[in-house]
Amino acid sequence: MITQLLLTENKQAMFRKIKILLLITIISHGLTARDGMWIPVLLEKYNIGEMQSLGFKLSAQDVYSINKASMKDAVLMFGSGCTGELISGKGLLVTNHHCGYSVIQSHSSINNDYLTNGFWAMSSADELVNPTLKVTFLKRMEDVTLQVLAGVNPNMSVAERKTVINKNIKHTVEKAVQGTHYSASVEPFYYGNQYFLFVNEVFNDVRLVGAPPSAIGKFGGDTDNWMWPRHTGDFSLFRIYAGKDNKPAPYSPDNVPYKSPVHFPVSLKGVQEGDFTMVFGYPGSTNQYVVSHHIKMLLNSVYPGLVELRTAKLNAMNAFMESDPAVRIKYASKNASLANSWKRWKGEINGLNKLNVLKLKQQYEQEFLEWINESEERKNQMGNLLADFENYYTEYAIYRKVRDYLLEFIGRAGVESARLAGSFEKLAVMYNSEKLNEEDITKEKARLKNEIKLMFKDYHKPIDMEIAKVSLEHFKRNVPGGFLPTVYSHIDTKFNGEINRFVTHYFNKSAFTNENSANSFLNDTSARAMEKLENDPAYILFNSFRNIYYEEINPRFQVLQNKIDSLNLIYMAGRMQFEPQKVFYPDANSTLRVSYGQVQGYEATDGIYFKYFSTLEGIIEKDNPDIYDYRVPEKLKELHKAKDYGRYGVNGTVPVCFIANNHTTGGNSGSPVINGRGELIGINFDRAWEGVMSDLMFNPEQSRNISLDIRYVLFIIDKFAGAGYLLDEMTLVN
Ligand code: ARG
Numbered sequence: 054m055i056t057q058l059l060l061t062e063n064k065q066a067m068f069r070k071i072k073i074l075l076l077i078t079i080i081s082h083g084l085t086a087r088d089g090m091w092i093p094v095l096l097e098k099y100n101i102g103e104m105q106s107l108g109f110k111l112s113a114q115d116v117y118s119i120n121k122a123s124m125k126d127a128v129l130m131f132g133s134g135c136t137g138e139l140i141s142g143k144g145l146l147v148t149n150h151h152c153g154y155s156v157i158q159s160h161s162s163i164n165n166d167y168l169t170n171g172f173w174a175m176s177s178a179d180e181l182v183n184p185t186l187k188v189t190f191l192k193r194m195e196d197v198t199l200q201v202l203a204g205v206n207p208n209m210s211v212a213e214r215k216t217v218i219n220k221n222i223k224h225t226v227e228k229a230v231q232g233t234h235y236s237a238s239v240e241p242f243y244y245g246n247q248y249f250l251f252v253n254e255v256f257n258d259v260r261l262v263g264a265p266p267s268a269i270g271k272f273g274g275d276t277d278n279w280m281w282p283r284h285t286g287d288f289s290l291f292r293i294y295a296g297k298d299n300k301p302a303p304y305s306p307d308n309v310p311y312k313s314p315v316h317f318p319v320s321l322k323g324v325q326e327g328d329f330t331m332v333f334g335y336p337g338s339t340n341q342y343v344v345s346h347h348i349k350m351l352l353n354s355v356y357p358g359l360v361e362l363r364t365a366k367l368n369a370m371n372a373f374m375e376s377d378p379a380v381r382i383k384y385a386s387k388n389a390s391l392a393n394s395w396k397r398w399k400g401e402i403n404g405l406n407k408l409n410v411l412k413l414k415q416q417y418e419q420e421f422l423e424w425i426n427e428s429e430e431r432k433n434q435m436g437n438l439l440a441d442f443e444n445y446y447t448e449y450a451i452y453r454k455v456r457d458y459l460l461e462f463i464g465r466a467g468v469e470s471a472r473l474a475g476s477f478e479k480l481a482v483m484y485n486s487e488k489l490n491e492e493d494i495t496k497e498k499a500r501l502k503n504e505i506k507l508m509f510k511d512y513h514k515p516i517d518m519e520i521a522k523v524s525l526e527h528f529k530r531n532v533p534g535g536f537l538p539t540v541y542s543h544i545d546t547k548f549n550g551e552i553n554r555f556v557t558h559y560f561n562k563s564a565f566t567n568e569n570s571a572n573s574f575l576n577d578t579s580a581r582a583m584e585k586l587e588n589d590p591a592y593i594l595f596n597s598f599r600n601i602y603y604e605e606i607n608p609r610f611q612v613l614q615n616k617i618d619s620l621n622l623i624y625m626a627g628r629m630q631f632e633p634q635k636v637f638y639p640d641a642n643s644t645l646r647v648s649y650g651q652v653q654g655y656e657a658t659d660g661i662y663f664k665y666f667s668t669l670e671g672i673i674e675k676d677n678p679d680i681y682d683y684r685v686p687e688k689l690k691e692l693h694k695a696k697d698y699g700r701y702g703v704n705g706t707v708p709v710c711f712i713a714n715n716h717t718t719g720g721n722s723g724s725p726v727i728n729g730r731g732e733l734i735g736i737n738f739d740r741a742w743e744g745v746m747s748d749l750m751f752n753p754e755q756s757r758n759i760s761l762d763i764r765y766v767l768f769i770i771d772k773f774a775g776a777g778y779l780l781d782e783m784t785l786v787n
């Protein structure tokens with residue numbers, strides 16, 4: 054009898070295992086899956102075997118080591134959102150054109166238009182200084198889970214847990230940097246099931262060395278963005294400077310090029326389908342382990358509205374940019390960043406639906422729940438987990454949507470004059486306080502003066518006005534009535550509910566839509582001026598959005614976010630028990646990671662197979678003087694005509710981009726793409742349209758990262774720009 058029972062139980066367990074295996078296979082589409090953004094210090098343990106079987110010839114220590122110079126010493130975080138890599142011993146680094154874009158733009162004007170014409174420093178004296186740019190190298194990382202969780206117990210409330218953890222983190226960081234010039238941080242992994250310490254070295258003197266014209270560096274523009282086949286020469290060059298002791302130093306003309314312990318050799322050999330590739334960089338954020346409710350929220354309430362709003366904003370910009378080159382320069386960078394997520398969201402919606410991610414997640418959760426219910430202990434620990442998720446997501450989805458919309462107003466891509474007015478608040482508070490602190494006021498005024506200058510350098514009033522109008526209309530249409538900021542009742546009472554009339558009044562009357570009036574406002578020190586601020590329509594608008602954001606929406610959103618995070622902490626640990634045989638990779642969190650895989654084409658839609666590489670021929674085919682994104686520079690056409698390709702030519706053309714199945718995301722832009730011998734073969738810059746939902750679920754059939762072939766980079770520097778001297782400091786290998 055007992056044996057009988059046991060047998061049945063065993064059988065059940067076996068069936069369950071088979072079902073799980075099947076499900077996992079469905080989710081990961083078979084064993085060729087190479088998804089994952091792996092932790093450098095753990096390659097030895099989890100990945101090196103597979104990497105080597107795919108064609109990697111080096112060791113885990115060659116990638117990351119603290120005992121000797123390793124590849125990681127040549128990889129850097131560029132600014133705060135991209136990756137770059139060293140390609141010479143004299144601090145020369147390469148990243149994407151779109152990563153250097155705002156810097157290049159900041160040095161550009163109609164007379165000195167580096168966006169249009171490109172820029173090449175012919176000597177170190179020509180290199181351009183960038184006061185706000187920094188690059189960060191990882192010195193070491195370490196699992197500090199035990200230190201961070203010391204004193205934490207399962208009965209603690211979320212808040213108590215947080216307090217203990219934060220204290221431990223502070224202590225760990227302080228200890229790590231003591232007596233050094235390094236900085237450090239501790240980051241949670243797997244929703245706080247694990248913690249790592251990162252010790253960094255930050256350089257602040259980073260100068261622009263070279264950039265191709267946008268007609269190369271941004272060729273295809275937003276038309277081709279997120280798409281394959283691609284022909285974008287998306288690179289720019291910078292140089293890191295250090296003090297005489299080779300340590301970070303603020304900008305000084307006496308600084309010298311940074312001497313790095315290693316840099317990447319540059320391969321002239323190119324890639325073939327099936328070759329091993331590895332991407333080493335700083336992926337920003339992914340959500341691989343979210344529950345189905347999260348997907349439902351994105352598909353139903355978040356993405357569609359954001360796409361619609363941004364479409365309207367982009368239309369407002371495009372109309373004016375097309376007819377005026379000066380406006381085009383001013384709005385180039387703002388337009389590109391708005392358009393980028395706008396297009397990705399659209400791709401994600403398609404990809405999530407096509408892969409049926411919602412259903413796959415629901416099935417997985419069903420299996421997970423059955424597994425929980427098989428054991429009393431698990432039922433006690435996690436019996437309510439999935440139901441709790443569902444509950445919290447109902448409310449969370451509303452707050453997430455409203456919050457995202459509000460950020461479209463008060464964030465960078467919002468109504469610029471309103472934002473400027475809003476930033477006068479601090480000054481107003483200073484004036485209104487009992488005791489005037491002249492020193493603080495002077496400082497704050499200097500800050501505002503600078504902000505005014507920066508904003509109006511790239512400002513076009515008609516665009517701002519149109520954006521104000523469409524944003525206000527859209528917000529009202531899409532956000533539940535209870536969440537409308539007070540400006541709408543102001544519009545109701547004073548303007549008969551007509552948004553148009555309010556906006557016209559705003560742009561006639563506000564002091565913040567014009568540089569002179571904004572400055573004279575700043576210079577008017579009377580208390581009356583601050584009263585004027587309160588009555589300025591720009592300020593009324595901004596303040597009402599800001600208030601509802603900070604007072605109502607964001608606080609509640611954070612409470613719900615914390616709640617969901619604490620459920621995720623349990624869910625993640627549960628999943629690891631549920632699939633003990635699987636190695637889970639952590640979500641991206643802007644820390645250094647390794648993705649690896651192979652060069653590979655893909656089937657885009659039924660009947661269309663995409664090859665793994667593109668060439669100069671495709672650029673010439675796309676050439677069209679009537680389409681801004683497809684205007685090929687004359688010089689490039691001449692080189693093509695004369696087939697003047699030098700050593701970069703292959704089969705009568707020049708390779709331009711290639712794709713592979715490395716798992717990457719935003720932040721991986723500019724990352725080195727490395728072959729089996731550890732040489733640089735490309736620069737990562739994008740992903741292909743059909744697979745961009747890989748932030749939520751990777752599809753091995755269609756998720757592809759897009760890289761610039763390094764031979765095209767060399768060709769452009771050497772043959773196109775005539776800056777071949779830069780190649781002299783690189784290590785070119787065959
Ligand atoms: N899609 C790439 C990334 O996410 C490139 C973006 C810049 N290019 C552009 N056309 N907006 O950053």
Ligand code: GLU
Pocket residue numbers: 134135717718719720721722738739740
């Ligand atoms: N272009 C992206 C970036 O700036 C990389 C593309 C992606 O999201 O994978 O990081």
